[in-house]
Amino acid sequence: MDYWSVWTLSVVLLAYVYHCGVELTFELPDNAKECFHQEIGKNMSSTLEFQVVTGGQYDVDVTLEAPNKEIIYRQVKAQFDSHTFVSTMSGIYVVCFSNEFSTFSHKLVYMDFQVGDEQPLPGIGEHVTVMTQMESSALEIHKSLNSIIDYQTHHRLREAQGRKRAEDLNERVMWWSILETLAVLIITVGQVLVLKNFFAEKKPSQMNSK
Template structure:
């Protein structure tokens, strides 16, 4: 009897682990990077995106001068979607209207002697589960609901860790 209870507990743990893994494999692409932006310079990043894809950009200057940069985003036809001057940090979200290469640029051309360190987080795509049965409204088991809750909380923890890491890097430089 004890062996069958232990086996049952082991099977439940395996099921819970697999459920958590399969429920939270999503098709979201992202890039997080920190780069140096020399004085009197501009640096651009390019991403090819399909039509009707949502993308999000977050950036923060974590070192250098007044902690500010100029930034802009253009679509494949070179239309300006976002343009801000001397920002220390900002966020921008957009859903693409056409397929093509989108450009995200940061400029430090106004600075004559101060390099900047910039953190960039670029995410695109929808959080769609790979399991096709989970695409519509579905009744979840208690274990699946727990996995979803854990996943959401872990996303908040990861975002908080990034925020604290950036704040610590910013404070260390100032």
């Protein structure tokens, strides 16, 4: 299993435990389309965020479809974006990522589809009085930890994107260096053979024939 498969399966495949939704990274082959289904209730705020991590020009086509087949969000050849919406009906919402315009480039796509507000910490949501200092501190720490998770996720994506670009650049430089080396060797051998022919002693039969 290569690095990208391990990274996809063990590092970025995440799910938040405090609110409904999905956060994952998946491979999108060339000429392919992947769709994900999410059940959402009425009047719920949801956020769709995506980013193309590696592959081609780092772009995909994205559509978000409501249960009545209405397209509520569409992007063509987008590299990244975030879209927040409030559902007008209950049902299954479908988000599709398309790489059908690409004939040879595989894409690695990160998606974060979160539904609803985050559930409060246990014991705090039922508060009818002012929170104590310890409870306020716990709430602030919880918010900070969530922010850290978001920052870590985006830094992982940047690191993976930078690593992939560096590996691609290294591969191109290596093949270019190999071609240059072969060209220099061929030219060197050709020059040696031509110079050797100039200084080679000719036989009398070759001289008389002229």
